[in-house]
Amino acid sequence: MVPIVASGGYRYADGSVYVGTWNNEGKRQGEGHLLFPEGTRYDGMFENGLFHGFGVLTFADSAK
Incomplete structure (x- = not known):
């Protein structure tokens, strides 16, 4: 597993x-x-930039 070295936010293009x-x-x-x-949000774990393990994907209409 690659270690965590920083925390913070980033806005993509x-x-x-x-x-x-x-x-x-x-x-x-x-x-x-x-x-x-478009309003979809993922809250959870990432590994090497991708969704990984536990998380919740919430769509703009509040469906999960």
């Missing part, structure tokens, strides 16, 4: 916003949340 922890390769790692421009 497509308007997505991530707030959480990062690994030494600059990828999302550990716990965080990712909000997509």
Whole structure:
């Protein structure tokens, strides 16, 4: 497993916003949340930049 080296937020060019922890390769790692421009939000765990393990995906209409 790649270690967590930083925490904070980042706004991507497509308007997505991530707030959480990062690994030494600059990828999302550990716990965080990712909000997509259309309103879908993922709260949970990441590994090497991808959703991993436990998390909740909430759509703009509040469906989970």
